[in-house]
Amino acid sequence: MNKQQLNNALHVGGTLENALTGKYTLNATSVVEEAMQLTKKNFWSFLPAVLFLAAVNVALFMVVLSVLLDSPRELMDAFVGKAVMTDDLLASGRIALFASTVLSAPIYAGASLMGLSHAIGFRTKPRHIVKGMAFAMAVTLGMCFVSALQSIGNQILPLLGMFLGITFSMTPLLICEKRLRPVEAMVVSFRAITKKLIPLLLVYIVIAVLFVFSYATAGIALIWxxxxxxxxxxxxxxxxxxxxxxxxxxxxxxxDSSSGGGNNEVFNA
Structure with missing residues (x-):
């Protein structure tokens, strides 16, 4: 009895070359509708992973705040209006947010890879959230650059910070899936997204509305x-x-003949 393995490389979707030249089709309505269906289909297997990411972010945020302030409660009280929001408190909050975003980058990349798996028809398990750890150094460095630029943009003009956040949003996936270097991934993400900025803005507006609604529901809607x-x-x-x-x-x-076998499809992100 012998065992034979046949490896085939497939390509799904657009190409890097077409993305850089804007030669790809993007319909905001279709993207939102498909993402809704994918979320519904993979909700229960994906929810523990994204909740873990949220918990890691909150934990890192609180740890950094504890280092910068006597108590994280100082910032929380100022945020809800129980105390005065001073420049020092605001600066501490920004530093803590920056640190938590950068340090949780590998987990964020894992969640992004899970979303990509859903988009090409693969199911995921909660443990797949750690797949981004294989690219920890590169993703963390890339997220550091992106967050720094976005922070500077926010200081100049909030809309500029939002623009940079959108245009660099594909950086983690480009690092993991295309194996690009951090700065190279940022440049590719920026060039590709600015080619189809209007439909992408419409998609991100939908996301923003959902997050505003989440705030209005005390965070409950974040589970979706x-x-x-x-x-x-x-x-x-x-x-x-x-x-x-x-x-x-x-x-x-x-x-001479096959006596049964198995098919194993693997997404090598």
């Missing part, structure tokens, strides 16, 4: 908004840059 956001990113990335998939077909049998 977070998975939806990562699924949107997955669909957008597939349509813009495409995804390389390795399909391995294993067949067991003797030299």
């Amino acid at each position: 908004a977070l998975p939806f956001m990562f699924n949107v990113k997955g669909v957008l990335y597939r349509e813009m840059f495409g995804v390389g998939i390795e399909v391995t077909v294993a067949e067991e049998g003797d030299d």
